[in-house]
Amino acid sequence: MSNITDLSLSELVSNIKNKKLSSHDITSEYVERSKKSKNLNTYIEETFEAALKKAKEFDSKPDLNKKLPGIPIAIKDLFCTKNVKTTASSKILNNFIPTYESTVTQNLWNDGAILLGKLNCDEFAMGSSNETSYFGNVISPIDKDLVPGGSSGGSASALAAKLTPATIGTDTGGSIRQPASFTGTVGLKPTYGSCSRYGIVAFASSLDQAGPMTRNVNDAALLLEVMSSFDNKDSTSVDFKRPMYSKDLSKDIKGKKIGIPKEYRVDGMSEEIEKLWEDGKNYLKDCGAEIIDVSLPHTKFALPTYYIVAPAEASSNLARYDGVKYGFRTEGNNLIDMYEKTRSAGFGDEVKRRIMIGTYVLSSGYYDAYYLKAQKVRRLIKNDFNNIFQKVDAILTPSTPSSAFKIGDKSNDPVSMYLNDIFTVPVNLAGLPGISIPAGLDKKGYPLGLQIIGKSFDEQNILNIAYSMEDKINFKFNLKEWWMND
Amino acid sequence: MSIDLKTVKHISKLSRISLDEQKAKKLETDLNSIFKWIEQLNELKTENIEPLSSIAETKLRLRKDEIKSKNIREEILKNSPDDNKDFFVVPKVVE
Numbered sequence: 001m002s003n004i005t006d007l008s009l010s011e012l013v014s015n016i017k018n019k020k021l022s023s024h025d026i027t028s029e030y031v032e033r034s035k036k037s038k039n040l041n042t043y044i045e046e047t048f049e050a051a052l053k054k055a056k057e058f059d060s061k062p063d064l065n066k067k068l069p070g071i072p073i074a075i076k077d078l079f080c081t082k083n084v085k086t087t088a089s090s091k092i093l094n095n096f097i098p099t100y101e102s103t104v105t106q107n108l109w110n111d112g113a114i115l116l117g118k119l120n121c122d123e124f125a126m127g128s129s130n131e132t133s134y135f136g137n138v139i140s141p142i143d144k145d146l147v148p149g150g151s152s153g154g155s156a157s158a159l160a161a162k163l164t165p166a167t168i169g170t171d172t173g174g175s176i177r178q179p180a181s182f183t184g185t186v187g188l189k190p191t192y193g194s195c196s197r198y199g200i201v202a203f204a205s206s207l208d209q210a211g212p213m214t215r216n217v218n219d220a221a222l223l224l225e226v227m228s229s230f231d232n233k234d235s236t237s238v239d240f241k242r243p244m245y246s247k248d249l250s251k252d253i254k255g256k257k258i259g260i261p262k263e264y265r266v267d268g269m270s271e272e273i274e275k276l277w278e279d280g281k282n283y284l285k286d287c288g289a290e291i292i293d294v295s296l297p298h299t300k301f302a303l304p305t306y307y308i309v310a311p312a313e314a315s316s317n318l319a320r321y322d323g324v325k326y327g328f329r330t331e332g333n334n335l336i337d338m339y340e341k342t343r344s345a346g347f348g349d350e351v352k353r354r355i356m357i358g359t360y361v362l363s364s365g366y367y368d369a370y371y372l373k374a375q376k377v378r379r380l381i382k383n384d385f386n387n388i389f390q391k392v393d394a395i396l397t398p399s400t401p402s403s404a405f406k407i408g409d410k411s412n413d414p415v416s417m418y419l420n421d422i423f424t425v426p427v428n429l430a431g432l433p434g435i436s437i438p439a440g441l442d443k444k445g446y447p448l449g450l451q452i453i454g455k456s457f458d459e460q461n462i463l464n465i466a467y468s469m470e471d472k473i474n475f476k477f478n479l480k481e482w483w484m485n486d
Numbered sequence: 487m488s489i490d491l492k493t494v495k496h497i498s499k500l501s502r503i504s505l506d507e508q509k510a511k512k513l514e515t516d517l518n519s520i521f522k523w524i525e526q527l528n529e530l531k532t533e534n535i536e537p538l539s540s541i542a543e544t545k546l547r548l549r550k551d552e553i554k555s556k557n558i559r560e561e562i563l564k565n566s567p568d569d570n571k572d573f574f575v576v577p578k579v580v581e
Binding site for chain 1: 489493494497498500501502503504505513516517519520523524525526527528529530532535536537538539540541542544546547549558561562564565566567568574576577578579
């Protein structure tokens with residue numbers, strides 16, 4: 001057998017079910033590899049000893065009917081984990097130990113998975129490069145100078161470096177799909193309402209969704225199947241019959257109509273991305289799908305809309321960090337002084353910037369001009385998608401306008417950083433599902449991704465399309481393990 | 487429309503985030519460049535458009551008003567920076 005850490009999530013599950021591998025075999029391999037990979041700065045909290053103990057417990061009484069039997073998984077540090085430190089990569093939460101478990105992670109453990117540790121991300125998931133983390137930026141295994149993307153950068157990096165067989169992230173404006181694209185991995189943002197938001201540190205509540213990040217499409221289907229559930233604890237959780245995504249996965253996409261939105265051909269788009277997109281269309285045609293040119297006329301307004309809506313919701317959500325109920329506190333001369341000092345010392349620059357934007361657009365005299373305006377434009381963006389989904393079954397776009405950029409390249413220019421999410425943000429605004437799959441390499445040899453966007457709750461369809469394309473693309477990336485210590 | 491230093495300080499007060507002069511000036515620059523970019527939304531006419539506040543757009547579910555968590559005082563206070571076993575403790579508010 002090849003190395004355990006080279007096996008996909010689905011392969012590990014079959015090996016456990018066939019009793020060829022034990023949970024302890026797998027967990028100890030991942031623990032060893034993670035310990036040798038500290039240079040990547042992926043883990044904020046390691047739970048290796050507890051994981052090994054749980055693996056032994058699983059092996060002594062294995063329940064092979066579980067979907068993730070004894071499988072170790074490291075997760076983004078935005079999910080609250082009972083009795084395990086949860087920081088959201090912020091100083092203000094750096095001593096926070098939840099007394100409850102997020103629904104999504106509880107679903108993983110209920111189906112047999114074991115927590116390996118908590119992974120670095122942008123502070124409160126606000127960022128596209130993992131440079132805003134209080135715990136330092138994550139290094140991409142692709143190249144030491146590159147960002148892994150963000151905000152689920154630690155998740156993408158750990159997955160690509162094979163420190164975990166799969167992982168989960170959250171996606172508010174592209175935080176799963178963009179890092180997946182940058183690291184040659186698969187990332188899926190489900191429809192809003194599919195995965196419970198209960199116990200996930202809130203950023204922008206009308207946009208946040210948790211989703212799987214995996215090495216292939218089959219694994220994404222399996223993990224989504226476990227993560228997605230109706231939950232009374234999340235008022236926006238949707239009660240619908242959830243398919244068995246992995247069981248129903250099919251490469252038959254004959255006759256599917258795939259839209260190519262012309263507005264995604266943005267100014268200054270590189271030839272490499274053009275070609276990647278063209279190749280994608282050809283792969284789909286090879287699979288028997290029909291390509292249709294479509295228009296999403298309000299695309300260019302999605303990012304400015306997002307940068308009103310998301311900070312507005314964030315400023316409201318982050319009001320809870322006041323140094324009283326949990327987290328970090330700086331003492332002050334009086335209550336207000338304590339609040340102001342605590343929040344000034346506890347939040348990083350990007351988080352402060354977004355709270356300030358959000359507070360401004362919600363403040364008296366500006367609410368109509370900004371917040372209400374953005375909500376109206378959000379409606380127009382959603383209508384664009386509604387209109388073309390009358391004609392097509394899914395949409396194909398590039399995942400990002402470029403491959404991964406260098407650490408420090410965009411950190412001083414917020415707008416240029418924000419522009420990185422140009423192809424992912426509209427999907428969140430419309431609440432739709434989107435998946436990024438690795439589709440090729442650019443001239444520098446860095447991974448590029450293609451995104452498939454589907455109708456609400458039509459995850460099965462975009463998974464099937466991705467599954468068919470994956471086969472044709474046959475993406476290979478020869479990862480040199482330059483970061484490993486002995 | 488540009489955001490001046492006075493406005494930045496006002497927003498910082500509303501946000502309960504103290505700022506030194508240098509940070510305030512940096513934010514003045516950042517916010518102006520961000521809002522200049524955001525202004526492009528004004529190209530769109532939106533008078534008759536219904537604002538979209540949530541994708542879910544469903545009615546919130548009703549449930550019975552009943553207590554489900556009992557005796558969780560200790561859990562709730564567990565992460566508090568300062569408590570006296572029964573309450574959160576904050577600096578004196580009323581003289």
